[in-house]
Amino acid sequence: MKVGDEWRPVTFPFQYSITEMTTLVFRTEISYPAGDAMILTGLKGQAVRIDLDGNSVIALGDLEAPTANIWNKTFIVPLPEEGSPSSEMEIQLSSASFPISISIPPYTIDKKSAALRVMWIDFIYNDILLTSVGAALLIGLLLIVLSLIRRRTFSAEIYFGLASVMGAIETFDFQFRVSTGTLGDFLVIKKILMIAGYLAAFLFMVGMEKYFQDRLRVSKYLAAPSIVSVFIVLIQPDLIRLSQTLTYLNMVTLIDLVGAVYFIFKDAGKKNWLVLPAIWLILGLLEILAVQIFHFSWPYVMAYIILLSTILFGVNLLIEFNQVFLEKEDLEKRIDIDTLTTAYNRNVLGKASKNQYNVLILMDLDNFKSYNDRHGHQKGDRILVQFAEIVKNNLRQNDLVVRYGGDEFLVLLSDIGIIDAERVADRIRKEFEELTIEDHLSVSYGIEKIVQSINSDLTKADRLMYAMKQAKRERKI
Structure with missing residues (x-):
């Protein structure tokens, strides 16, 4: 790996924290038989270029002004059909905000297996995530509409609905894209998506508090840190400084998730379905701790945590709402029915x-x-x-x-x-x-x-x- 003018050896998984816009160059010798392809996955950065023997085979984003998102993208690097006993591969990764990383070293397999493997990786990292985003948006909007119809403005349903919508918005940050406009555009969009994520965690915790009718009112103690988090994100002048606030912001999210887990285990005996969201939330806690302690993250993990937790709670609330609606409808019918003749009264x-x-x-x-x-x-x-x-x-x-x-x-x-x-x-x-x-x-x-x-x-x-x-x-x- 080349940093500035210095070449250094690399071990995987690899992560490099930055303090300014940085482009890292990785160079290695590879050999491959005829009919093979190379799989490159687990890249994190905002622009990438891959050269093979001096020829560009993949280029996404602008290395000088990186605003792409290649976090969850898996690449098939085309290799010459005749194979090669020795070729030089060069990977350039650029970032203007968050650490540059390669979690899995490149490897070669036959082209048919490569295509199948990439299809499954994209399905897990992208397709399921996009489906979850759609489900979270739909469930969130349904919960909000139903809450307004029932005139329950500050109910658990509306908080879970807002958390679900915010979580879906925040998850767009994990989706593959070639460009997010200029660096200025990227900064604005990044702030919006980050704020949506922190609000999702806070609203989810408030929804838990409302749902279990807890009298501790933990949310009133977390409201101020959450507002401060939003303010901190808003005032950052550039992407580097924005990334440097993550330690504080992640700790606020950690506290929100701890509060949610507390409510779940406090009442887990009453509702068995809470086991699944509890598992996801605990994984979220572990992911945040891994970021803080080991300085290494799996971005899609937190996306799944937020989405699947809100979806699970949202579906349950919709089921409960339907039961209440049917009971209310049945009660209204019984109020309107003459008990003797079963005609209306x-x-x-x-x-x-x-x-x-x-x-x-x-x-x-x-x-x-x-x-x-x-x-x-x-x-x-x-x-x-x-x-x-x-x-x-x-x-x-x-x-x-x-x-x-x-x-x-x-x-x-x-x-x-x-x-x-x-x-x-x-x-x-x-x-x-x-x-x-x-x-x-x-x-x-x-x-x-x-x-x-x-x-x-x-x-x-x-x-x-x-x-x-x-x-x-x-x-x-």
Whole structure:
């Protein structure tokens, strides 16, 4: 390896910390049989150029103004078909911010195996990561929207949602790219992505605190260091100074993750699914410690930690939200349902509108009170249940039957004319009277088109229903 004018031997894994924009040159002699290719992976820097016997075979980014991202990129170096007993390979790696490193030395294998291996490496380091980013963004946005719908502005869901979105944004820093614009553009984007990462860790910890309803309020002690972290990132004038703040910033993130792990293990016995995010968070702690103690990092590890932890919690929260929603929906239905007949009760009328229904039928059982008095409430209840079943069997899916009073039922019909509504009412009347022919029960009804509102037009239907009752009495006389 050449640093300045000095050549030094290199052992792998290799990492070189920088204090200014630096280009390192690595040179080695290689031999390879015919049909082989070289795999170069585990590079970290912002620009790379690879020469073989003086000829450029790979060049990404600008060595003079490095703004590429080759952290997770695996390269297949094309080699001459005839093979070579001795060739000189030169690798130039440049960085304007973070350490330059090569974690795995270059190696040669046959081209078919090389292509397959690179496909799998890219799948693990890039494809899964991109899929996780998409999942984290989707889950985060869903949690935020659901929290706003439920008007739970400061709930665990919204904090996990924000953490998931911020984590997804921060993870774009680990994606391979040939350029990030000028060095000035790169600095601005780097700051945004770093701030998103630190906010993700803090918001995740706050979400844990809210989720477990912990009263220690650890977040209030970590809010100030997190705000200071954001401020420190914002005021850095260049990429080198920005990278030099990592020790403090990583310690703040470490404390956030320790807080999250504390909450998990504190309540792990109650929720078994917490084991997986706990493992990922512990790996995150170990990765940060490795950076601080051994000065060596695996950048994609932290990306996976943030994404998979927020995804696991996000999915669980969505499942819990769905359960709560279904329970609430079931409760609301039970509140609106008449327990005897399973028809709706009058509560549902507050939710119905003339835009949903255009015709109403008010139905009443004739002489039901006297029948109830003679035969008892048990038989009377059976009659009401039978009548409600007949009504429901004659309605469409979008129609509604409401037990309006003791033996009064209101039917709301959608997209129907008065003549067809009369046919429905008469069909119900005939079926009921045939069923109760021995009990001498009958039905009276009034039909009205809904013009103003259900309540106002219900009065008109009520008058028509009692007119029908009166006509029946007069016929008997």
